[in-house]
Amino acid sequence: MNLEDLRAVRSRERSSDSLQDLRASFYEEVADYIQERKDARERAAAEADDPFSSEEVQTLTDEIETAEQVAEAIYERRMGKLVKQASLAAAGMTGDTDGLTNEERRLYEDLVARIEENKSHVLDVLAGEVEPGAEATGDDDAEPDPIDAAHANPEPGELSEPADDAVAPPDSARDESSAAAAMGGGLDGAEEPAAVDDAAVSTSRASDEEGDEAGAERTTVRITRDVGDVLGVDERQYSLEAEDVVVLPEENAKPLVEKDAAEEL
Known part of the structure; x- marks a missing residue:
């Protein structure tokens, strides 16, 4: 090896x-x-x-x-x-x-x-055999999680925190956070960048204009390191490899540029 x-x-x-x-x-x-x-x-x-x-x-x-x-x-x-x-x-x-x-x-x-x-769980829900929203555990006789059991049955003198006190972030914030985290991992070693193909740039600009019409801020970048498959904030799957010229949502492109995994065109 x-x-x-x-x-x-x-x-x-x-x-x-x-x-x-x-x-x-x-x-x-x-x-x-x-x-x-x-x-x-x-x-x-x-x-x-x-x-x-x-x-x-x-x-x-x-x-x-x-x-x-x-x-x-x-x-x-x-x-x-x-x-x-x-x-x-x-x-x-x-x-x-x-x-x-x-x-x-x-x-x-x-x-x-x-x-x-x-x-199997989804089919049971559709057939009315399982209540919608019930989790598919795969083992109805499984031992309860010790942490969950401790919260459900606190020792004398302990008070379990009310569920209403936990405030979940909005769905949009979670999506943006997950996408940004996905953009930060799996970077491959940098290699010599190839010349940008004019046709690729033209296609990227056309895609950029389509994104603008849809109301999304998008940026054309050239990938300088292998990143792999990531999910954009626009809910599209992108497969990013070194030397690719792509149009990405601005919120996804920015972390790549900051990590030297892409350069803005």
Whole structure:
């Protein structure tokens, strides 16, 4: 395992809509590789007169950071495909699970089970067998949560806080907060930006004008790092990769620009 191997895996995942076959121990091998590089950096720092100015230490640091960013980009790219396959399997169709890592297979099986459980619950609600608004627990005999039980049955001398005192933020505020948080994660390593295609810019401007007509403030940006799939405040799904030129809601574009993950055009 080395940095070029990781970049090759990322390239294959980017160029295909299906999950690429990986060894079951892929993420474990990546972790071992990164740890080996960290050990090498410690040895180089111990041997250097000044670790902070050592070229070897800096090179190893750059390699470690890049490997972590590329591995994260691979994971996030594969997650979108894995969720799609889990949805197909839960709907009774065949999901392609070949080449999943150990971690991904556990997540896949959990997703399928949860989707099937939720579907069964919704059908029970529609059939009138379950009261609308009731939660699908999946186990009616499950033990109550100890924290919930403590609030429901306080010890003598303790007073449970009235529910009316808890004020939930407006839905719009929660949506904006979630979208902004989504924009801040999963940033891939920066690469040399490619020249902007004139047609892409024209398309972006046309989309920008459509957004303005709909009353939404939008901004055209070029993505400088892989961000992955995010949900905009306009409730649209955006798949953001390095060198993409896209029109985003201003509230989503601003965090990207501030984190050097995008540049405004």
